[in-house]
Amino acid sequence: MAEESFQERTEKATPRKREEARKRGDVARSPEVNSAVVLIMSMVALNFFAKPLLEKLEGLTSYVFMHLSTISITQENIPSMTINGLGFIASVIGLVVLMIMIGGIGANVVQGGLVFAGEPL
Secondary structure, eight states, X not given: OTTOOGGGOOSOOOHHHHHHHHHHTOXXXXXXXHXXXXXXXXXXXXXXXXXXXXXXXXXXXXXXXXXXXXXXXXXTTHHHHHHHHHHHHHHXXXXXHHHHHHHHHHHHHHHHXXXXXXXXX
16 A cells, blocks of 8 residues: 555645655656757757858868868877867857757756755656
8 A cells, every 4th residue: 555656646745745855856857848849959059050060161171171281290289189179079069069958958947947956866
């Protein structure tokens, strides 16, 4: 009897039990809503930023091919080339990833509010 399932319960949880569950971080959230919002935000972000991203990539590609004979790859300049490459990648996809993150966080906040719990679920 102590192992009643959710479907067999006849009474709603008391406000005190709901508050305790919320403090533990046990809030009902739908993963489908999060997935849908992230997918929609991805499409919106790519719709807005696809052209500038492709222009940046085209500029880098043409620069590399035009200066292919003058680019010197040595042990001394590999770290700076790596940092420049990572900076370029971050500048290209940073806004898209940021919009997707905002969408995912927003979907969680809308579903269950801001919940900071110290206990793991």
